Amino acid sequence: MRVVVLVLALLSAAPVLAQGARAELACRFTGTDFVYDCLIRLTRAGQPLGGAQVVVGADMPSMPMAHNMAPVKATPGRQSGEYEARLDLEMTGEWAIKLRLSGPVRDQLVLHYEFDEQGARPAKRKARR
Amino acid sequence: MLLDLLQNTIDGAAAGASYALLAVGFTLIFGVLRRVNLSYGPAVMIGCYAATWLHLNFQSGLIVLALAAVAGTVLAGAYVERLCFAPHRSGSAIAAMVASFALWMQFEELATLVLPRHVYAFPLLHEGAPVEFLGLSLRPDALAVLGVAAILCALLQGLLHRTRFGLAVRATIENPHAASLAGIDPGRIFVLIFALASAIGGIAGFLIVATHGQVTPMLGMWATLKGLLAMMLGGLGSLRGAIVGALVLGQIEAHSQWFLGPQWRDLVAYLLLFALLAANPSWMTRWTISRSAS
Amino acid sequence: MDDFTLGLLTNVGLFSFLALSAYLLLLAGEMSFGQQAFFGVGAYAGGILTTLYGVPLPLAALAAMGLGALAAFLVGLPTLRLKGLYFAMATLAAAEIARLLFELLHFQREIEGELAGPDGTQGFRGIRWIFEQGIEAQEFLLLTYALLALVLAALLLVERSRLGVTLRSVGEDPELAAALGVNVNRFKLGVAASAGALAALGGVLFAHHNTFIEPRNFDIMLGVHSLAYALIGGLGTALGPLLGVALDIGVLEGSRIFGGARMIVFGGLVAVLLVLRPRGLLDEALVHCITSRALQRR
DSSP states (O other): OHHHHHHHHHHHOOOOOOOOEEEEEEEEEOSSTTEEEEEEEEEETTEEOOSOEEEEEEEOTTSTTTOEEEEEEOEEOSSTTEEEEEEEOSSSEEEEEEEEEESSOOEEEEEEEEEETTEEEEOOOOSOO | OHHHHHHHHHHHHHHHHHHHHHHHHHHHHHHHHOOOOTTHHHHHHHHHHHHHHHHHHHOOOHHHHHHHHHHHHHHHHHHHIIIIISTTTTSOHHHHHHHHHHHHHHHHHHHHHHSOSSOEEOOOSSOSOOEEETTEEEOHHHHHHHHHHHHHHHHHHHHHHHSHHHHHHHHHHHOHHHHHHTTOOHHHHHHHHHHHHHHHHHHHHHHHHHHHOEEOTTHHHHHHHHHHHHHHHTOSSOHHHHHHHHHHHHHHHHHHHHHHOTTHHHHHHHHHHHHHHHHOTHHHHHOOHHHHHO | OOHHHHHHHHHHHHHHHHHHHHHHHHHTTOOOSOHHHHHHHHHHHHHHHHHHHOOOHHHHHHHHHHHHHHHHHHHHHHHTTSOHHHHHHHHHHHHHHHHHHHHHOBOOEEETTEEEEEBGGGOEEOOOHHHHTTOOHHHHHHHHHHHHHHHHHHHHHHHHSHHHHHHHHHHHOHHHHHHTTOOHHHHHHHHHHHHHHHHHHHHHHHHHHHSOBOGGGGSHHHHHHHHHHHHHHOSSSTHHHHHHHIIIIIIIIHHOTTGGGHHHHHHHHHHHHHHHOTTOTTOHHHHHHHHHHHHHHO
16 A cells, blocks of 8 residues: 555655755875775855765676675765765775765766775776776 | 778788687587587686786786686686586486576676776787788787687597597587487587687687776676687587688678777677578588588 | 664665566566666666656656557567577667667756756766655555555465466477467567566665766666676575565665675575575475465464
8 A cells, every 4th residue: 555655745846946955075095994084064055064974885887796895875075065084995996986876966966086095086998988 | 981891801800810719619619519608708717717826816818818818718608518518418408408597697707806997907918009001900919819710610620530530529420329329428528619619719818808908797798798709600519610700790890889889899790690580591511511511 | 673774675675576577477488688788777767757857756667668568579579589598698689779879868957057967977866756745665665565555466366377388488498389289489578578677676765765876877787786686595486586685685785794705605505505405495396285275284
């Protein structure tokens, strides 16, 4: 019954105007294989987005299903809109970082970063793998 | 224009030569066991990882690395044979194939556990610029790959046609039951063919990583796909067909990459395979390993 | 339920659609390496409809299923008469063609001041329909499993009917089935189209759960996984593929006791399992044994 109601609700639901959240990532290699301390900056409409619950997951897009990381909860950082998380990755290379937001905004963001011994930077996608 | 065409053909031949070795290994296993070994590429990858590990820890020379690649691939191949093919010899082909896929997962995980970076540099066969000749740029390492592939294929042909072992292999392919009545142990032939195919794969893998200059865990999937594709393009289960299919694949890739762009390289190859299969595969099925051997 | 468990359970549900799709074709005697293509078609079609055109998800899912069935029908038309490895390779080629076409697909429009839509190898970002509707993760999980239960009920019903008998006979002995008056080719096309629709439904849900899809999601790895799930779980009942998915994603990934060596444990387990039970855990003999016992008890 609940499902029928849910499906009906889905059919009739009007789109809610929502300004999407944006995220930026800065990571520092801790020296142990391959643990990174990451700082996540969330913004919405150019303003810092504070008070959100952020859960961080990671997947290796080039090796789907085989390599992923158990999601971790990010803790609020020093400034509003900043969150900190420690990521324990299995290997270097390109990772898809999945941020699941709840609280003032419910959303999911997927960021692609290249991780190595220096840290992380946005992945440049080549035309070919 | 003509020069481009010629250059593409040369580049394609070099790539095709390495595909040919992979396809020959694949075809040996398929021809004899009538089973697809999805772990063939990943076993080659394990061999290359063994060589990379030696390179990183002992800075071994190229000859040692090549031997390590072959030894690693043969060991991994033996493991696959014992766990996936020996138990299913008279049983389900699809169970054997799925089991070989399961070991692929193991190999990938093992590689990333031992060497956890996504990419490792591998020493090149030939450092330095390609040789310019009549406006063409020739890479000595690519020519070496071509030469090694040709020699290996000729040796293999000799082995299958001029030796008692070759006779036993061909008899087993024709009819394993009759062969066993004639005093040949098909189980032994299966194991030896598996080892031979793995050794060829190891050489192919070494040549590939030593011309590309890098190793990643993705090599496993890449080698399996290229080997399968070349084997299918050249019909199924014929050594000569596999070599032709591999050379054709190399040409298609080189020319479509140049004329249509890099995104089209694989697309054209798969379109061709699909069209060939959809059209009429009877010419493919006509070729068998024993035909080519006669 | 915490986020991890929720995500895990949802994934088990999503990949079950794909495993069931591979299972259907296995019953009809065909081994497909290409079901991931229809999963991808569903994901892209559903994502485009909800994100770029504001179509409600249920309608988008129906349309995507139709498209998945059509694509599977078109691939099946020239390939279903092929045997064994030839069919497997033809479907693999078709799936790789689909993936490479996704890489060439650039179709972006401005939505709320931001470009949205498939952008080739960069992928397709911001499939946010369920977030915009304020649908909670638990509700999405419920929806996924409700749909899965529906599909499962239909499949179990089919298996107990004449249709199910025909399906298995086509798979086991097509000549005999043809002699008994079954149009094997038309029947297999129907099975392939249904399997395509099933995979596409999984794809739509996957795209909306993940909010981001890219061509690499739909490569050969995914296809062979679904085939493996069906075979590990067993070919005796539609519950088999579900067991396969649950074993891999649920138990091994869920428990995390093996850490980084998860795939080594799983791979070895599968290989040994296939030696002991080549047609999977819940194979025909076991299912027959269970059902006949249940009947005797009555």
